[in-house]
Amino acid sequence: MNHSALTPVFAVLRWSLHSLLIALVVVVIVRSVMTSAPSAGVIHALAFLLLATYLGGSLVAHLRPGFVAASRWIPVVWVGLMTAFWGALLAVTPDAAFIVFPLFFLYLQLFPAKAAVASVALTTAITILALSRESGFAVGGVLGPLIGALVAVTIGFGYRALYREAEERQQLITELLATRGELAAAERSAGMLAERERLAREIHDTVAQSLSSIQLLLHAAERLDAERPGLQQLRLARETAADSLVDTRRIIRELTPPALDDRTLPAALNRLAVSTEQTLRAGGAATAVNFLVEGTPVPLPMTVDATLLRIAQGAIANVARHAQASRADLTLTYQSDSVSLDVVDNGVGFVPEIAAVTAAAAGSFGLTAIRQRVDALGGVLTIESGNGEGTALAVTLPILQSSDSVVAGSQPKVRT
Numbered sequence: 001m002n003h004s005a006l007t008p009v010f011a012v013l014r015w016s017l018h019s020l021l022i023a024l025v026v027v028v029i030v031r032s033v034m035t036s037a038p039s040a041g042v043i044h045a046l047a048f049l050l051l052a053t054y055l056g057g058s059l060v061a062h063l064r065p066g067f068v069a070a071s072r073w074i075p076v077v078w079v080g081l082m083t084a085f086w087g088a089l090l091a092v093t094p095d096a097a098f099i100v101f102p103l104f105f106l107y108l109q110l111f112p113a114k115a116a117v118a119s120v121a122l123t124t125a126i127t128i129l130a131l132s133r134e135s136g137f138a139v140g141g142v143l144g145p146l147i148g149a150l151v152a153v154t155i156g157f158g159y160r161a162l163y164r165e166a167e168e169r170q171q172l173i174t175e176l177l178a179t180r181g182e183l184a185a186a187e188r189s190a191g192m193l194a195e196r197e198r199l200a201r202e203i204h205d206t207v208a209q210s211l212s213s214i215q216l217l218l219h220a221a222e223r224l225d226a227e228r229p230g231l232q233q234l235r236l237a238r239e240t241a242a243d244s245l246v247d248t249r250r251i252i253r254e255l256t257p258p259a260l261d262d263r264t265l266p267a268a269l270n271r272l273a274v275s276t277e278q279t280l281r282a283g284g285a286a287t288a289v290n291f292l293v294e295g296t297p298v299p300l301p302m303t304v305d306a307t308l309l310r311i312a313q314g315a316i317a318n319v320a321r322h323a324q325a326s327r328a329d330l331t332l333t334y335q336s337d338s339v340s341l342d343v344v345d346n347g348v349g350f351v352p353e354i355a356a357v358t359a360a361a362a363g364s365f366g367l368t369a370i371r372q373r374v375d376a377l378g379g380v381l382t383i384e385s386g387n388g389e390g391t392a393l394a395v396t397l398p399i400l401q402s403s404d405s406v407v408a409g410s411q412p413k414v415r416t
Helices: 009-035 040-063 066-070 072-092 094-110 114-134 140-222 231-256 264-283 302-323 352-363 367-377
Strands: 289-295 325-334 338-345 379-386 393-400
Touching: 009 094, 040 072, 066 325, 072 094, 072 114, 072 289, 094 114, 094 140, 114 140, 140 231, 140 264, 231 264, 264 289, 264 302, 264 325, 302 325, 302 338, 302 367, 302 393, 367 379, 367 393
Parallel strands: 289 325
Antiparallel strands: 325 338, 338 393, 379 393
């Protein structure tokens, strides 16, 4: 059994058994010397054999080599050999009768229950018969071994129950520790997966969107003049690529929304609207992108700022790529306990259920990323659209502000 809270108890019981048997064997040897028994030599030889067998077997049991742990018969042979030496010693001197008590505990510890009780009963009868040779069937000679046997059986079965309970408890502790390790590994794995999803959303909403804009601008330049692309479109493409590179480096270094550096959320959304309109016009699409703030702006937690900005980037990118709209409106609304972002366009629209299936089959990540961001903050996402009816995307996120996050009369910039 592995170490547990009951291990010291079992250790004390084992050492008590060792001490009892050794003491009783020593008493038999001393008595033979003091009484000048005629068979003292035989008594000493049998006593030493019994003692050597017991100590040798105890040492082997402590070391627990593989062949002993795998065998059911070696303990039986060991105890049987000790019983034979004890019986021979009892035949020579009745003083050996008391050695039967530590043997009781060995039977009860190593044998099955029925075999243990039968062994105790048999050795008790042998002890009573051996004592009766000296003084007949005296009350002490009969009751002593019987009471000792009953006490030994009671203690022995109590020991077995305690040992079994300790083993079950230790097994339960081992299983709990293993389960805790599995849970920790599962949490690490879930954390890695969540981080991978977050990085995928970040890259999608920054690098991927910028690269899409670059592609749109370059196509527009090619359409304007296949031989000599327009300088304005090339300049915007270069600037977009530069911004994308800066965004990528900042994401890798800090994993915080680059567009919010030294800017408030309304300023970042306004810049997004302006830059998107410029990009679309340069690409040949006359789409007006407007930004409006409703309510009194208040400082928001960084996670809310970042989430709303990324959702706006993803939604505007979808408008630019798919909507074919002439107008798109971004509205940021501050309420007392929540903040809302609405992105509305007058484009071709779509059927959300069909679009979800099509996007999943094509591996598209836009609306999925938006929904994951909203769910992560306990918000509400609503998408209303239909063929030829435009699209309205509305996101509402709860605001949990600490008392030290609001400075009266000020509009602090978002820290990174």
